[in-house]
Amino acid sequence: MKEIQDLVLLRISWWVKGWAGPFPYSSEEILRNPNCLCWSGQSLISHKEAVAEKIYWSPPPRGILKWNVDASYDPNLPHAVVGGVLRSDSGAFVALFSSPIPKMEINSAEIYAIVRAIKITSTSDRIKHQQIIIESDSLNAVRWCNEDHGGPWNLKFPLNFIRNAKNSELSISITHKKRDANMVADSLAKQGLRRDAEFLAWC
Template structure:
């Protein structure tokens, strides 16, 4: 990992932590990475500290102890004509295991989301440390989850990728693909948006 990639990862984590405090901070994690100077913003009353959020109110739900969970997302920039994907893998304690942020060929947003699921599965396939554990993949697109879980259907031009996803259990992996609201996908959303400014794949094991 390069120094720049490490810096980006640190800034992303700062952004996620700030979001977790639920402050009225006007910048997204992606904007913090692009312009770190925005961290100088302050709108707190002197002498006050933000309340610690209630963990039970978290919208992200940990997987069972024998499972690990991917949250994946896709992003589209119609003006730049660019698409990208991102994902984060966590265990039952919420510990980050892996993240990715990647540019992909420009395409419709639902098809890009299929590419994000495909990328997550390919990472799992190539890692010996993840073998033997059930994989849960959460997407905020009902259409995409429906395509991946059905025997057929979906866009004709990505049938090869959809069939890979549908047949992944034949390789010995236990995979469950399900739909969750966008609010539980904020980390993956930030990684996907960051991919719009990348030229190459970014994958990090944590």
């Protein structure tokens, strides 16, 4: 029941963020305290913070799908989590995932988030023939994925998997975007810290 409640609150937070008016709370804050949804419209943040908040998700070019992926960990938990959301050029949700992984350094975890997005793409007849952008907020992870070789020695296998996937029949590009434009994936990753199994949903 707790996971269902969190999923409902997460969806509400996405819808609220899509409204024209400003809303001062993040998805994570709503999950911690659902009373945030009772906001009366009074501004609770400074003008400077409000300007910083206005970094929105940007749609991919027409006919292209875009994964936003992220990773999260809690030092008090024995695992980390990767999460991602796939959207169309109109902003419509296509798929969501949240997966536990072994605890690791955050840039390494971002690599595994990209790997999971590629695996979901490659095994789905619905999307594997479409052009896909994978967007991460880790500049290091994106750089390693786009290099022909190199990267940390302990990431040799996942990086080779990513490079081989990019050179296969899949049409994939991997790009960097700041976390502020990646809030849905960030929320999925944080929400997944409370799970011990993968969550995958097609919309």
